[in-house]
Amino acid sequence: MSSTDNPPMPEIQLEPGALRHLAEAQVNVELDTGDMILNLGPQHPATHGTLRLVVRLDGERVVSADPVIGYMHRGxxxxxxxxxxxxxxTLVNRIDWLSSFANEVPFVDAAERLMCVEAPPRAQYIRTVLTELSRISTFYLFLGEMALQVGALTPAFYGFRDREYVLNLIEGATGGRFHPNFNRIGGLKDDLPWGWISETREVMKKMLDGCDEFEDLVAGNEIFQARTRSIGIVPGELxxxxxxxxxxxxxxxxDWDLRRDGRPYLVYPELDFKVWTHPDGDSYARYWVRLQETRESCRMVLQLLDQMPSGPITAKVPRIIKVPAGEVWTEVENPLGQxxxxxxxxxxxxxxxxKIRSASFSNVSIMPWLLRGVYVPDVITILASLYFILGDIDR
Amino acid sequence: MPDEPTEETAGEEEIAEPELLTDEQAALLAVFEAELGGGVIEHADAFGTLVVRIRPDSWRRSAEIAKTKLHCDYLSFVSGIDWQPMVAPRSNDDGGNDTSAPVQPTEMTFGTAGSAGRFQVFAHVQSTSRHHGVTLKTDVDADMPTAESWTSVYPGADWHERECAEMFGIGFSGHPNLRKLYLPAEFEGHPLRKDFALLAREVKPWPGLVDVEAMPGDDSPAEDGSG
Amino acid sequence: MTHLLALDVGWGTTLAIKTIIILALVPAGALILGYTFLLKMMSHMQSRLGPMDPGGFHGWFQLIGDGIKFIQKEDVMPDGADKRVFAMAPVVILMSTFLIFVVIPAGPRIVVKNLDVGVFYALAVSSLSVIGVLMAGWASSNKFALLGALRAAAQLIAYELPLLLAVVGVVIQAGTMSLQGIVVAQQNGSIFGWSGIGNPYFFTQIIGFALFMVAAQAELTQTPFDMPVAESELVAGYMVEYTGFRFLFFYIGEVGTAFAFAALAATLFLGGWAIPGVHGAVADLLGPIVLFVKLMFVAFLFFWVRFTYPRLREDQLQALAWKVLIPLGLANILITGIFKVAF
Structure with missing residues (x-):
């Protein structure tokens, strides 16, 4: 019987006033609100993919943030x-799916280096043009997307709309809108189609105009600046x-751009371009730098089209490709980083x-450090400004 | 440089004549040798990148040297490698038979700058100001695979080492939080080890191999027919 | 007042007719605004192709299609939800919208109830929606919803004040709190002796109008003040767990409230239904049309801003309310008072 009974309450002798102290203690305990753990993702519009962010919140302030990745790990x-x-x-195309062509280049470069084969100049030029076009399309999406994450809907549509012109160009040249798989070891699959160069020139002018529009509509907007300036500051050394x-x-x-400072690849040494930097290191700086780089890329494409040599597009390579033994490290400046x-x-x-070294993986590994102490809306701003692609994190 | 001496025997034989290094590479190497002394086991040039093999007990020290003395402020990656030959997925006669995978040599050989055994950890660091880079390698004991963690030198090594730990089963001493990064916590095995078979290919040959797949209910004898 | 357009009917019938009209007004207003601004203007501004396609001509079928889609969607209620509160929340929000229309006059006699404290009443019932929002956020048993609801509560309370202060100037100038009275005062007023367009308080109360527009935008939780629903942060805030018809209720409530606030702004600042010199039955006939045109202009401003600006952060929003809008509103009252006494 005794097992079903409640244990007897111990007799406590309370001193006078003790109850009031207890009651006050109770109130203080209640005022000390517990942290809330919020799962941002794996399905959340701001993570554009399947990133999960376990955020511990005190009110709207982040106490700690722990990214959980691997939902898209494809091995x-x-x-x-x-x-x-x-x-x-074909595989590496899918790492950073927004700039697939740019992913192919370093891999093909690695194989070519090991085989001591060099793609002919025209192929190198076309590769460079397509790499820069991927950069433009990736950045255009960013320029709109970032505004969307900060709350403005319209620029996102402008970004998507204008990116379509570039994707059409990539499709025109390679046959694939997103996954061109256009590189071959020793060159390219095909030459450029007729009329492509003049069309690209037209589109690049359109893109440059679009950059001005983004500068006015987004970068110049007071609310956008209030939301992004001095948010998510990353010191350079860190x-x-x-x-x-x-x-x-x-x-x-x-001031470090592998196109200029790395081991020379493609035809970047022959190009005249500026490497943009911004001293602030905040979200606005990241937006601004990408905006300038988009412009620079458009100018580079125009430059490349002017200098485009004629000639073959593939070097002589054996039908069955056997790569000699050896090790090689190739690195390029992709839209998202190294x-x-x-x-x-x-x-x-x-x-x-x-070993695939992808840019976003390292770019977002700073997040636990960066997100500590910011507000929830700033989490989104910072995530957007770091600009990662889940495929590039998870590989 | 196709005549690059890349195949090493299992031992730690010193190469009598080191590969030709550029002046920059030689300068980088000299710093390592001066600071680490016997810590540098071997070095080589891999298509323009200096590869230095470090003794395991000098692994973290080498990172410090790279960061402080060589201005290599940028950590590109830390990863591992398993030099054991791949377990070919073609032992299975019924169904398996993935002939699409490339045939790799069946004896254990080591790459640039050699290795003491099956596992190695390698990393690449670069300088954003001087624009040079160096690949560092260290040997990891196959029975007790552990290496020193770089997290105290490069905070970015955190995730890279976590990835390496789950993929190769290499521990990192001094790492604050060596949980799994990509894989679920209950995952068993280390996928990037060569003896971890890619099961999908064991069960079914790569579909891209067959041009025309037999339709369901098609009675024409398939190549792996039950008879 | 038992006369409705010269028909002599019993009070019960009048009440029924009025109720039906009001009940029809909210969805109708939501539909009109939704179609004009949310679909057409937005599509043009954002170069959207989708909403311009269905049905052939200018995508006229899009909104109907959306409605059908919402209605046939499954009604999902989360397991942990407080079921009754969850179900009631959209109704409460919609109810506050309905109640605003009670006092908005569309003609000399076309008003459901000409309350003496019309302005006060309209602003009071409009803030009822915050209860619905809190109910929705709490009942959803979802952290995003809860965050959204708390943000909404903080925001709506903060912007209730500038909204009121903005209107106080109008009330002082008109000398009445009845909306009908305010309209009549504007109709009969004159600008420096010229009474061609009466005296819309838009000119004298320009600060009040600006304050009202900003605060109303915040009350409507529209960009740049849409933190409670912040799609990219809180997914959809307090609406996150609502589906199908219930979500449609929120949507109608949101756009319907925009319609109501636009009507309110048109009444307070743009002269409402009034056409100077037109009185009686003609004014009853033309009044609704005049009011509608003005209302659409105000709504256009609401949605124009909505599709242009990014979103403020919660603390910035509060700072704007307490540090800028409220002092401005007080200053406006002071100046209006001085002028009122001086002239």
């Missing part, structure tokens, strides 16, 4: 060991130590090991 490093070199370009690269790092004042492949070959038709 490309493992898959690459089961594929031949030409097949892998960003670099975290492996942050590309426009994100340049927005922190680090993209690199460490390819280990053992002389077979496929690589022995491919």
């Amino acid at each position: 490309y490093e493992k898959l690459a060991e089961y594929r031949t070199y030409p097949q892998i370009t 960003g670099a130590a975290y492996g942050m690269s590309g426009s994100n790092l340049r927005a922190s004042g680090v 993209m690199g492949y460490y390819v280990v070959s053992k002389g077979a038709t496929g690589p022995f090991r491919v």
